[in-house]
Amino acid sequence: MAFPSYMRPAEIKIVGALIKKMLDQGYVVSVYDGEEWALKKSGDYEKITHEIAATDATELVFRKAEDGSKVGWLQLIHGNDEDVISDHSDIEIMRELVAA
Template sequence: MTYPIRNNIGSFPTWLWRDEAEIINALITACLKRGFMISVFDGEEWAVKKSTKRAEIQKEVAATDETTFRVRDAEGEYVGFFWLIHGNRAHVVSDHTANEICEAIWEEIEPVIDHWEAQA
C-alpha cells in the first residue's frame, strides 16, 4: 500500500505523514484521557506548555524534525516524556520514559503502530 502524503487529522500540519499523525493522535488521546497535560518542545522552544487542548498540541507537532512531549499529571507533577522523530513513519515515537505510566500509554497506542507497520 502507498502511504498518503497529506493528512486531514485535526489541527496537525498537512505535511505530516498520515501514519505519523494517526499514531501521534493516539498518543495525545491516551495522555488526555488520563487527565494529563502535554507540553510540546519543537527542538528549539516549548511551543505549548501544560495543555489539555488537543488542537493546540496538534498544531505545534512537526514544526521541526523532532518533537518532545513532556507529560504531567493534573497536579503538574512530571509523568514522563515521548520523543517523536518525524519521517520515521510508523516508528515516529522513537523513545519514551521507562516507567509504568508511559509503558501503559505505549501499550495503548501499539495497535495503531502495528497497523501502520503492516501497511509498509
C-alpha cells in the first residue's frame, strides 16, 4: 500500500476500501490534490494511493474505463479519521459506495 506514512489508519482503511471497490467495478480514478491533477484516469491502486493526502483535501473522480465518461466524485478532508469523506456526488452509485 502506498498511502503516505502520516495518513491516519482509519482513513487508510476507508479510502483504500473505496478505491478497491471502484477499481473492482471497472472504473478508473483521477486524483486532485487541491492544487493540481496529480493523477488522471488510473487503474493502478498503488499509484492512486500514493497521491492521496498530499494536501489537507483530496478529490477523487471516478470514470468508466472504456470511454472515460465521468461516473462521480468524492471529496476527502484529511485529519477527520472516520469522517474523512466530506462530500460526494449525489447519485446512487456514489451513495452506495460511501454507505458501505
